[in-house]
Amino acid sequence: MIIVGYQGIGKSTLAGKDRFIDLESGNMWVDGKRADDWYIPYCQMAVHLSQQGYNVFTSSHEVVRKQLKKYQEKVIVCYPCFNLKDEWIKKLKDRWEKTGLEKDYKAYMNAKDRFTENISELEAEKEFKHLVITHMDYDLEKMIKNL
Numbered sequence: 001m002i003i004v005g006y007q008g009i010g011k012s013t014l015a016g017k018d019r020f021i022d023l024e025s026g027n028m029w030v031d032g033k034r035a036d037d038w039y040i041p042y043c044q045m046a047v048h049l050s051q052q053g054y055n056v057f058t059s060s061h062e063v064v065r066k067q068l069k070k071y072q073e074k075v076i077v078c079y080p081c082f083n084l085k086d087e088w089i090k091k092l093k094d095r096w097e098k099t100g101l102e103k104d105y106k107a108y109m110n111a112k113d114r115f116t117e118n119i120s121e122l123e124a125e126k127e128f129k130h131l132v133i134t135h136m137d138y139d140l141e142k143m144i145k146n147l
Helices: 039-051 062-068 082-099 102-123 140-145
Strands: 002-005 020-022 055-058 075-080 129-133
Touching: 002 039, 002 062, 039 055, 039 062, 075 082, 075 102, 075 140, 082 102, 129 140
Parallel strands: 002 055, 002 075, 020 055, 075 129
Antiparallel strands: none
16 A cells, blocks of 8 residues: 655654555655656555555655556555644654754745645545544554554
């Protein structure tokens, strides 16, 4: 199964646990560049791993979502509800302040600038099943296993 996950849902936390893989889209950059069609091999890898029985977390980029629609693989989109906006942005800010990682800074700034648009886009996905986080005290692994 492929889980298209919004930033901060817990993809990295579950990675390596009980057949979960976080397919980090940041790894598609080579020498500071990313190919225009980076999402094609990225999605091919996600599908390949899913077909081997892994639960594969992917980024929620629009190009990734569009590409995954071309496959017959089970895809779920996971994101927080609109009501969690302020708490979610704070969570991402706190994570960045703790780690100091550029990818965490980018996630925080993206959510700060575009949370409503991002969630609206994910909510509008009709081809995928939805897993919506409705409160900050959640167990992502349990939510996925209960699908």
